[in-house]
Amino acid sequence: xxxxxWSYMDHWVLDTPQGGQNPYFNRSTLxxxxxxxxxxxxxxxxxxxxxLPLAAxxxxxxxxxEEFLQENGFDKITGIFSAYPNATRFTAPxxxxxxxxxxxxxxxxxxxxxxxxxxxxxxxxxxxxxxDVEPVTDDTIxxxxxxxxxxxxxxxxxxxxxxxxxxxxxxIRTPRELDLFFEHTDPRYVHYFCDTAQHTIAxxxxxxxxxxxRERCTGFHFKDTRTVDRDEAYRTPPDPELMxxxxxxxxxxxxxxxxxxxxxxxxxxIVDSGWDGWLTVEHDQAExxxxxYAEATSVAKWYIDxxxxxxx
Amino acid sequence: xxxxxxxxxxxxxxxxxxxxxxxxxxxxxxxxxxxxxxxxxxxxxxGSGRWDNLGRPELIERxxxxxxxxxxxxxxxxxxxVSSMFWDPGRPGExxxxxxxxxxxxxxxxxxxxAAQPFIDFLPQLGGSxxxxxxxxxxxxxxPLGADGIGVVAALWNRLGARAREGGVRLALHLDCLGAIHTxxxxxxxxxATDPELVGLAIDTAELTxxxxxxxxxxxxxxxxxxxxxxxxxRFADTGEExxxxxxxxxxxxxxxxxxxxxxxFELGVEGGLVDVPGFVAALRDGGYRGAVIVESDHGPNPADxxxxxxxxxxxxxxxxxx
Numbered sequence: 001x002x003x004x005x006w007s008y009m010d011h012w013v014l015d016t017p018q019g020g021q022n023p024y025f026n027r028s029t030l031x032x033x034x035x036x037x038x039x040x041x042x043x044x045x046x047x048x049x050x051x052l053p054l055a056a057x058x059x060x061x062x063x064x065x066e067e068f069l070q071e072n073g074f075d076k077i078t079g080i081f082s083a084y085p086n087a088t089r090f091t092a093p094x095x096x097x098x099x100x101x102x103x104x105x106x107x108x109x110x111x112x113x114x115x116x117x118x119x120x121x122x123x124x125x126x127x128x129x130x131x132d133v134e135p136v137t138d139d140t141i142x143x144x145x146x147x148x149x150x151x152x153x154x155x156x157x158x159x160x161x162x163x164x165x166x167x168x169x170x171x172i173r174t175p176r177e178l179d180l181f182f183e184h185t186d187p188r189y190v191h192y193f194c195d196t197a198q199h200t201i202a203x204x205x206x207x208x209x210x211x212x213x214r215e216r217c218t219g220f221h222f223k224d225t226r227t228v229d230r231d232e233a234y235r236t237p238p239d240p241e242l243m244x245x246x247x248x249x250x251x252x253x254x255x256x257x258x259x260x261x262x263x264x265x266x267x268x269x270i271v272d273s274g275w276d277g278w279l280t281v282e283h284d285q286a287e288x289x290x291x292x293y294a295e296a297t298s299v300a301k302w303y304i305d306x307x308x309x310x311x312x
Numbered sequence: 313x314x315x316x317x318x319x320x321x322x323x324x325x326x327x328x329x330x331x332x333x334x335x336x337x338x339x340x341x342x343x344x345x346x347x348x349x350x351x352x353x354x355x356x357x358x359g360s361g362r363w364d365n366l367g368r369p370e371l372i373e374r375x376x377x378x379x380x381x382x383x384x385x386x387x388x389x390x391x392x393x394v395s396s397m398f399w400d401p402g403r404p405g406e407x408x409x410x411x412x413x414x415x416x417x418x419x420x421x422x423x424x425x426x427a428a429q430p431f432i433d434f435l436p437q438l439g440g441s442x443x444x445x446x447x448x449x450x451x452x453x454x455x456p457l458g459a460d461g462i463g464v465v466a467a468l469w470n471r472l473g474a475r476a477r478e479g480g481v482r483l484a485l486h487l488d489c490l491g492a493i494h495t496x497x498x499x500x501x502x503x504x505a506t507d508p509e510l511v512g513l514a515i516d517t518a519e520l521t522x523x524x525x526x527x528x529x530x531x532x533x534x535x536x537x538x539x540x541x542x543x544x545x546x547r548f549a550d551t552g553e554e555x556x557x558x559x560x561x562x563x564x565x566x567x568x569x570x571x572x573x574x575x576x577x578f579e580l581g582v583e584g585g586l587v588d589v590p591g592f593v594a595a596l597r598d599g600g601y602r603g604a605v606i607v608e609s610d611h612g613p614n615p616a617d618x619x620x621x622x623x624x625x626x627x628x629x630x631x632x633x634x635x
Contacts, residue, residue, distance in 0.1 A: 015613060036620035039349055039627060041635050072628065255344075257337075295616035298345035305348060306390055 002309045003271070006301075007044035007078045008037050009221060009282040010051070012293040020287065024054040031068070036294065038072040040301040045069055046079040046123075046280050049109045063115050076117035078278045079219060081165070082109055083125035085239070087132035094133050094140035094171065099147045106151045110158040120278070121218050122155045123193050124148070126164040126172060126181070131235050133171035141177060145184035152189025163191040163218040168201035168229055168250075169240040175204060182213060191218040195282070196261045197225040197251050202234070207266045214273050221282035222300075224252045224259035241284070251284040253296040255303035263303070267311040316602030317593075319632060320353030320395050321346045321622075322542070323366065324608065325615040331363045336375075339366065340389055345616045347390030349623035350634025354391055355444070355606045357398045358431060360405030368407060369434035379437040386438075393439030395604040396540060397431050398486065400446040415448055416461055416492070421468045428472055432479035442540045442604065443476055444514045445469075447485040447502070448492035452556050457492050459501060465493075466505035473510025484514035484540035489522035489576075490555045490564070496525055503537055512539030516608075517587045518546040518577050523555070528588065528595040535599040543592075544608045545578045545585035565611065577611045579618045580625035593630055 013020040014029050023033035037045070047055075055065040066077055084091045084102070091105070092098045106122060113119040126148055127133055133140055152162035164181070166172055172181050182192070192213040198221075199206040210217055233244035241250055254263055270279075281304070286296035326342045327333040333342070346354065359367025365375050376382035386394070401424045404410045408427055413420040431443055448454065448465055457465070473483040485502070487493055493502055503513070515538055517527045531538050554570050557563040567574030580589050596605070607626070609618035626632040 015617070032621065035624040035628070036617070039620045039624035072624075292614055292616060294614055294620055295341055295345055298348045298616055298620065299341055302344035302348035302390060 002312070003267075003279065004043065005278045006042055006304060007046050007278045007280040008042045008297070009046035009079070009081070009280050010048075011282065011284050011286070013287050022051075024051050024058065027058040030055065030058055034069060034072050034074075037297070038074065040298060041073075042281070042301070043073065043075050044078040044278050044280075045074055045076070046081065046282075047077065049080050049082045049112070052080070052112050062112060066116050070117075077113070077119050079121040079123050079280065080109060080113060080119055081123045082106065085125065085129055087128040092132070093127055093144040093147045096143055096146070099150065102147060103150050103154060106162075107154055110155050110160050113160065114158070119160055121163045121191075121193065122151075122160045123163050123165050123219070124151070125167055125170060127170045129169055129240075130171045130173065131237055134235075136171045136177070138180060141172060141180050142184050144172070145181055145190070148190045149186050152186065152191075156189060161191050161218050162189060163193040165193040165195055165221070166198060166202070167195075168198045169234040169236075173202045173204070173234065175209070178204070178209065182216065187216055190216070192216040193219050193221070195221040195223070196263070196266065197221070197223040200225050200260050201227060201229050201250060203228055206261065207269050210266065211269060211273070214275060217275065217277070219277055220279050222254060222263065222279060223282045223284065224254055224256060224261045224263075225250055226252060226258045226260060228260065249285050249288045251286075253283055253286060253300040253303075254281070255299055255307070263308060264311055267308045271311055315597045316600065317596065318353055318395065318604045319351060319626065319634060320355055320604050320606045321351040321619060322355040322357070322398070322606050322608045322610065324355075324357045324398070324610045325612060325618070327357070327359070327364070327366075334363050334365055342615065343386065343389035343391050345619060349619055350627070351607070351619070351623070352390060352392040353395045353604060354386075355396045355398060355604075356394055358400070358403075360403075360407060368405075369430045370407075372434070379434065383438060394435065395440050396442040396444050396606065397435060397440065398444045399428065399431055401427060402446065402449050415465045415468050416454055416457065418464055418467070421471065424468060425472050425475055428475065432476050432481050436480045441480070442482050442484050442514075444484050444486045444540055445472070446488065446491065450490040450555070450560055451492045451494050452490070452558055452560050454492040457498070462493070462498065462501045463505055466502060466511075469511045470507050473507065477510060482512060482539050483510065484512045486514040486516060486540075486542070487523075488516060488519040489550060490560050494523055494555070496530075499525070499530065503534060508537060513537050514540035514542060516542035516544070517589070517592055518544040521586050522546050522548065522550050522576060524549055524552070528592045531592070531595050531599060531601070535601065538601065539603060541596070541601075541603070541605040542608050543580065543589065543605050544610070545580055545582050545587045545589060546576055547578055547582065547584045547586060548573050548576055549586060575611065577609070579609060579612065579621045580607070581621070581629060589625070590630060
């Protein structure tokens with residue numbers, strides 16, 4: 001049985017008369033984007049929390065937007081992503097005084113999803129950037145765990161799983177830090193989200209990490225990289241993904257030569273383990289070096305249909 | 313919906329400038345894009361020189377070792393076959409000594425027939441069966457052909473159609489919005505002067521619509537002569553005179569003159585499109601058309617972006633099972 005549950009996480013840039021814009025630029029661009037993903041056979045949709053109000057504005061409501069997705073062959077919106085890359089006095093997961101605010105923010109997000117078919121994941125970056133947190137200590141990780149236990153308990157009451165997505169430049173990035181975080185979070189409330197490229201850049205094997213936290217895993221971002229960060233690029237201000245001296249482009253779509261992620265092996269592990277969730281394709285930086293999201297997404301889906309489909 | 317249509321896509325839009333579609337990886341990404349969107353049949357366009365390395369059989373052979381090697385490359389990208397090749401005998405190429413040949417000049421006919429042979433030999437080896445040819449130069453170059461002029465080009469295409477048939481290939485004349493065969497009357501005269509067994513038509517929905525000809529009506533009038541289809545939309549029709557401007561290829565199609573329309577060809581389903589795409593495809597189905605319908609997005613921007621929209625339109629608006 002070929003894997004059918006493929007979702008897409010949007011970072012797209014479309015050409016408009018006002019230059020490259022995100023799909024939520026107007027109703028026409030958003031419709032076009034959804035239709036393009038539909039043509040490739042994606043069946044679910046992941047997005048950022050801050051796009052949902054724009055979708056509501058363009059379609060009348062988030063539910064109306066989801067209905068448009070469903071008219072085009074999608075089952076539903078699967079995941080909503082939120083993050084606090086920068087530490088501020090309002091939002092810093094390793095600072096207890098900011099937790100009430102973050103819990104309230106997250107509750108606002110899950111309430112936006114009320115009435116939808118069934119968003120499965122509230123996906124969060126659990127920390128600010130490494131640079132904003134350091135020195136990273138056991139205490140910063142334990143305090144961060146306290147926060148996400150609270151958020152997870154809140155979100156599961158609304159039918160969504162709180163799941164943590166670890167950037168290579170975040171303040172939980174090594175196997176030891178991951179273990180410590182998951183030891184101090186409640187498995188009922190806090191789950192694991194596997195981004196294949198982010199782990200690989202951080203020197204962490206995504207396959208091993210998936211198997212280690214398989215029971216808590218609620219999703220994946222399938223994307224590739226050609227680089228392991230060996231130069232502490234993860235500490236580059238203000239954004240290591242954009243500003244690292246050593247690497248101008250970190251992320252690539254599946255199927256590119258030189259990719260470090262062993263997707264067939266990961267797919268095999270997923271199938272063998274009996275895990276049965278949505279696999280999400282994500283593309284960051286696909287517009288770099290004269291490339292574009294349309295082609296990157298098509299080529300990645302080709303890889304799914306022609307290479308990963310062989311893994312059964 | 314079950315019908316006799318093979319849906320394919322033209323690669324011409326990827327090769328928009330001199331040297332942008334040459335590397336193997338670029339070919340590979342274009343073909344994988346089309347395959348993922350459900351287009352497993354492609355059309356190539358004849359070209360010339362090192363930067364058109366999918367444009368001539370000998371260049372393909374050199375690049376891939378053999379035609380079998382090229383076919384293996386296509387297969388590795390999820391492409392099953394090359395259905396057809398578009399060829400304009402009036403376009404000079406270095407392989408023909410940059411000769412400027414006119415199908416309207418009988419003195420050029422021997423050379424044109426000889427120049428077609430490599431394409432005729434090539435197509436069956438890639439699973440293809442149709443040579444899509446431009447029948448005449450642009451109207452601004454020739455003026456009205458008249459019955460005698462149409463007779464001259466018809467004689468050429470009867471010869472070339474016979475040569476193609478010997479090679480297991482069918483000839484389809486592609487009428488475009490600039491060509492000297494430009495009116496419904498011209499088309500009737502051309503069809504009457506050519507052998508139905510040897511010479512067929514390629515209907516290009518946008519080109520004909522720009523020229524003021526209803527592609528569905530033309531198909532219904534001559535279902536037995538239509539051997540090939542290019543499917544795309546347009547938002548504009550020629551005023552009746554624009555194609556007669558000197559250098560209409562640039563002055564008209566590149567928006568340099570007249571109404572300054574910078575883009576004439578559009579994706580299926582475009583707002584304001586003049587082509588009744590559902591009506592045309594219904595006519596093909598009703599008429600029992602069996603052959604390739606090649607979707608094109610030539611003279612447009614990002615090719616992958618447009619191919620996605622075209623695939624969506626076929627799947628969601630026309631009920632075509634592509635994937």
